[in-house]
Amino acid sequence: MLYHEWLQNADQLIVTGDSISMACDACFTGKPVYIAQLPKTKKKWQAFHQQLYKESYAFPLEDLNKTAPENLSIKILNERQRVADILKSKLNLI
Secondary structure (H helix, E strand, C coil): CCHHHHHHHCCCEEEECCCHHHHHHHHCCCCCEEEECCCCCCHHHHHHHHHHHHCCCCEEHHHCCCCCHHHCCCCCCCHHHHHHHHHHHHCCCC
16 A cells, blocks of 8 residues: 555544654645654744644644544645645736
C-alpha cells in the first residue's frame, strides 16, 4: 500500500510535530489529525501547528479523547488548489 493510501484508509491520524510535510499530507485527507509535539520542536513549527489548530485543520494530541471525531469541524488543507487559484487570478485565467 502506498503512503497516500494509508492516509486515506485511516479513520484519524496522529503525526509528530517535527515534520511540516507530514502534517500537511495528513491535513489534506479531511480526517481528524492530531499533532504530537516533541520536546525539541522548533518554534517556527510550533507556530505553524498553532495556525493549523486555529483554522481547524488539526488538533493537539492532548485533545484526542476530548471530542468524538464525528463532532469535529475539520477543514481540508489544499494548498495546491489555493496556489493554483492565485496564479490563475494573477494571469487573468479566472
